[in-house]
Amino acid sequence: MNKIPASIFAAAALAIVVTAQAEDDRAKAVTMMKRDFHARSIAGMDRLNEDGLQALCNRSQNQPPKPIAERLQQDQLADIKYPADGKYLGDWKSGEKIAQNGRGMTWSDGGAGANGGSCYNCHQIGPNETSFGNIGNSLRQFGKTRGNSPQVQKYVYGKIFNAKAFNLCSNMPRFGQSGTLTEEQIKDLVALLLDPNSPVNK
Ligand code: HEC
Structure with a gap:
């Protein structure tokens, strides 16, 4: 031996x-x-x-x-609920407010009212906000660089709904899957990032 x-x-x-x-x-x-x-x-x-x-x-x-990891990521992907009307772009002005808002789901809110997305905690997004975190990549000019095709819109909707469906161990919270943000709120955020009229793309 x-x-x-x-x-x-x-x-x-x-x-x-x-x-x-x-x-x-x-x-x-x-x-x-x-x-x-x-x-x-x-x-x-x-x-x-x-x-x-x-x-x-x-x-x-x-x-x-x-x-x-691949198997679990597929399960997460299969679980994303896309809008029944097939539309992904909401109102970017409302999206900016949601991205700015870090409130919601604390004991003092009592669960009433809409939750915020606290996106600026981790991302640079619009040109007017100079205080932002950098755990996530900059989303400045996101629509300008990635385009605004239905595929890109669907990807951004899905990423906000469940970031871990695209990157299993992502640090980004699963906003739709966890019930933190509603379908309408996620559409507004997609518009903030992709609408050509959004300041993000100026
Ligand atoms: C706790 C930190 C954190 C928060 C809060 C957060 N993100 Fe993220 N996000 C990340 C990280 C880290 C990545 C990059 C890694 C990855 O793709 O998972 C990312 C990636 C993304 C991407 C993909 C970027 C690309 O290049 O494809 C989008 C779009 C995005 N975030 C949007 C949002 C929006 C909108 C919000 C608010 C609702 C948000 N994020 C909140 C951490 C965060």
Whole structure:
């Protein structure tokens, strides 16, 4: 029998130690969150639960095995509800307000009124807003560079509805799938990004 190099055992042992350490840190972090997050009104403890997709992304440093990622991404894609009237472009002026608005779904809102999209938290979008985050790419001149074809409109609608249908471990929230934004609101955001009259494309 061939001798197995000791380095293989060392690497395997190290992998087990690293994985165990990561799980230990995760357990500590979850305990801390559960200790410090207090359920109030509509904001229940269930908000700390991850779904299966998040569990997979969280435990693989956002790099799940490719065949599984592809399969799950297909499931997310198949779950997108596109507008029954086949129209994707709403009102860009309303879209700008939704992109600016970061309110909604907190215990103090009580769940009443429309939610915001907080898009500027992560994206540069219109020319008049100079305070924006950069976790997401700049969407400035998005329609001008990507075009405004029905395919692009459908893609942007779907991306806002469920970003993880196009990039499984995306950091972007699933606005339609989670019920945060309505069909009409998503159409308004598509218009903000793609309508040639929107300041985004000037
Ligand atoms: C927490 C951060 C975050 C928020 C909030 C967020 N996004 Fe994103 N978004 C991202 C990231 C990161 C990407 C790039 C990775 C990816 O494609 O998933 C992205 C990608 C996109 C894309 C695709 C860009 C391309 O080049 O194809 C669009 C369109 C988009 N976001 C629109 C929006 C809109 C509209 C909102 C508000 C309703 C929003 N995003 C809110 C993080 C965010």
